[in-house]
Structures are given as C-alpha cells and as structure tokens.
Amino acid sequence: MKYIYLLLLFACSSDVSIMRKDEKSQDTSETIPEPAVEASSEPSFEPSSEPSSEIEGIGGYVNYYLRQVACPACVGEPQELTVEFNANFFEPTSDLHTDWIPEVGSCTNQLLVTVPSTNPINVGQTLSVNGPVHSFIASSTSPGVYYSYLYETQYDRVSDHLVTIPNFDETFVFQSTEGFDYIEPYEMLYVDPSYAFAAPIYRTGMTFSWGPYGSSGNFMVTIAVYTQDGSQLLGYAACVGPDQGYLTFPGNVLSQYTPYSLVVIHLARHKVDLIPYQPLNSYIESHMEWEVVGTGYLQ
Numbered sequence: 001m002k003y004i005y006l007l008l009l010f011a012c013s014s015d016v017s018i019m020r021k022d023e024k025s026q027d028t029s030e031t032i033p034e035p036a037v038e039a040s041s042e043p044s045f046e047p048s049s050e051p052s053s054e055i056e057g058i059g060g061y062v063n064y065y066l067r068q069v070a071c072p073a074c075v076g077e078p079q080e081l082t083v084e085f086n087a088n089f090f091e092p093t094s095d096l097h098t099d100w101i102p103e104v105g106s107c108t109n110q111l112l113v114t115v116p117s118t119n120p121i122n123v124g125q126t127l128s129v130n131g132p133v134h135s136f137i138a139s140s141t142s143p144g145v146y147y148s149y150l151y152e153t154q155y156d157r158v159s160d161h162l163v164t165i166p167n168f169d170e171t172f173v174f175q176s177t178e179g180f181d182y183i184e185p186y187e188m189l190y191v192d193p194s195y196a197f198a199a200p201i202y203r204t205g206m207t208f209s210w211g212p213y214g215s216s217g218n219f220m221v222t223i224a225v226y227t228q229d230g231s232q233l234l235g236y237a238a239c240v241g242p243d244q245g246y247l248t249f250p251g252n253v254l255s256q257y258t259p260y261s262l263v264v265i266h267l268a269r270h271k272v273d274l275i276p277y278q279p280l281n282s283y284i285e286s287h288m289e290w291e292v293v294g295t296g297y298l299q
Helices: 023-027
Strands: 058-069 081-093 126-130 135-142 145-150 160-164 172-175 182-184 205-211 218-226 233-242 246-250 262-277 282-298
Touching: 058 262, 081 135, 126 145, 172 262, 172 282, 205 262, 218 246, 233 246
Parallel strands: 058 282
Antiparallel strands: 058 081, 081 145, 126 135, 126 160, 135 145, 160 172, 182 205, 205 246, 218 233, 218 262, 262 282
C-alpha cells in the first residue's frame, strides 16, 4: 500500500466516479451466482471433459487486472485507471498463485500476498492475446514472464480471449470478467481530495454492496487503516465472500482501530480458473481481477 497524500487544497471535481460495463457485455455476462452456502475458495474451472493422464500440476499463470482508483491524488497514484496483463510459464508445481486469497466466508487481519517459487520456462518472445474486439501482444520481460500494459478501452468485458504461444501449436482460452454499475456506500468514490475520506465505515460492522453481481467468482473487500493524518499505516483487514451483491465486515475486525482513522477500501472481484494445456502437460491458472479503490474513515 502506498503512502497516502492528503491534498486537501487540490481543486478538481467532487463527482462520484464508477466505471460501467458496456451494454453489449450484458448479453454475455454470467448469471449463475456463487452459492452462499458451502462456498468454496477453489478455482471455479471444471473441465468439460476428462483431461489426459499427462495433465498434472500448474504450469502457467495468467493475470488480467483492471484497477480503478476513485481519488488517485489521495493515495499517491499517478492515474485513475490501470489495465495490465501478466503471464508466467514454469515447470509444473502444486501451488497456486492465488493461494493467498482467504477462504470464502472468512476474514483476516494478516493478509499476505505470496508467490510460489517456480522454475521458469521460455515459450517465446511474445504472446498474442485475441479478444472479440481488441487484440494485444504481451512481450517477454524475462525467461517465462510476459507483460502488457493496456488502455481501458482495449478491455473486452466478459469475453473469451484466445492466447497464442509461439513455441506451441495449441492455443488456450480464458474469459475476462466485468466491472460495476454501482458500489455502496457511494461516498467512497469521491474523486476530489477535499471531499474524499467522507464515507463512514462503521467499526461495529459494515456492509458493502455492488452490482451487477452473480458471477462464479469471489469478492474480496480489503480495508487499509491509517492514522488520522494519513502518515502511518496501522494495519489491514480483509473479508471474502461469494459474488452475491453484498459483503459484511463483522465488528470485531475493525473495532481494534481508533475512531476517525482514515481508511483506503479495496473492493475486488476475483475469478480463478484452471485450463488444461497439453503442450505443457499441466494446467494454466487464469486469474481475472477487477478492483475499485475508494476512501473513508472509521466511525
């Protein structure tokens, strides 16, 4: 988490800003909600046919990530929107890159993002990613590691993307996720630093809501707590639930912090699939991530 800059004299719009999905994406959005009971944190992919006996372990990781920061100046970010594509290929391992995400229905104040130790495999100089409208190239930054920075207009929502690897004849497909029409409380999304940090986040328990909802992914809300002047990070708290349109932080998670502490709220939809890929004799782990970052204070 980056240092918070309270530019209270900075003048810009005080409108609420939240990205809406394209109308065309409504026709292809997933409608099967994650079960609220006995939900699982395991990857949501279920192969349509029995995979080959040679398919074993995880040999690749693909992360398609979009982040929207409501008030970039408030958190020291240079821009509102970031869209990134990352892909790693390596000798098969039993560890997932998303093992750090807490289990559905759980909360923690010790969130730690971990990356498994792997031996990279070079699969070529570039990857080609083709969506229904836009296509892009991810270039190699080191052996087995590929990266591409994109504009938000290049992001095809809830769409199949075909990945072509130059060293192999076989392609694989991942499906992107969608954004939000609304997130509540809406005060979290104020874009003017002189009005930001206005959303009251209740220490006795706080419910966040969003729409659309009902994807097969999970939803995580992470709250970073700072001192009243924003100069010191006091701690993190995170809760994970199904993508059912609301998530409640229990009172015991936030009650340890002092009232009027500043908070930065990360609301993220995570969708993890396992895709069998015969040339590597393993699965590709696809991780679709759409995050909105807002501000508030503890009450």
